[in-house]
Amino acid sequence: MPLTPLDIHNKEFGRRLRGYDEDEVNEFLDQVIKDYEALIRENKDLQNQILNLQEKLNHFANIEETLSKTIIVAQEAADEVKGNAKKEAQLIIKEAEKNADRIVNDSLMKSRKVSLEVEELKKQASIYRTRFRTLVEAQLELLSQDGWDKLESASSTLSIEHSSR
Template sequence: MRITPLDIQQKQFPMKFRGFDVEEVYAFLEVIREEMEELLRENATLKENVQRAESHVKEYKEMENTLRETLMTAQQMVEDYKTNARKEAELLIKEAEIRADELIKGAQEKVIKIHEDIVDLKGIRRHFKEELRRLIENHTRMLDHDSYREGENREEVAE
């Protein structure tokens, strides 16, 4: 059973022989009633403060959860970006390696073609030299033959 300040104020005590001083009892009850009213007001204020504080704590916990979720999402996004960047870098490196291999292969093929052309040109040069030598030899023989014939003609004319 809860006692209210009103219960204290309205409480009546029966009188007995050689009992308490009634004025003093009622004065004391009045002090108790006032103290109890003050305590009840203070208790109500504290309850309101607790409710407000609990409400704030609840809000802060919700904000904390939201921030935690946001942070986790941001961290996941960062990890995803890192993973994607790594994959892109690996892909670019592979593409560059393939392109470099193709360029090297093309250059090697050009070197082989140039060597083949050099060999062909050397053959053509050798053939040209031989043809030129034959031509010179033929012309030399013709000149020698002409000189010989001129010498015969001179001997015939001198005779």
């Protein structure tokens, strides 16, 4: 058991001849008691400080651990968001490529259809032109026949006779 200031104060020494001066010994013991009490108080203060610092250290260690876990969770969440965004971007690209292919194919089909329609219209125009030419040539041929001349002369004679009356 550690020595207390009271133990020092109550300590009795045996007397001998030619011993120490009792007042000097008592003064010295009083000084030792004061210093010892001061050291005990200082020790208690230091122990309290150690406890406070230990509590703060534990608190900061808990904060550090929480921050570490939070950073890890945030990193995992960021990685997950990044991965999801990448997957979504790939899906969007694939969908866009499909739409682009569909649009190109539709355009090619429409272009072919229009091209076929143009060719058909050219054929019909050619046929119409040929028929119209044939019709016009037939009409010209009719006009150039001798029968018109006779009809004209007969018509002139009738006009002259009709005017003379």
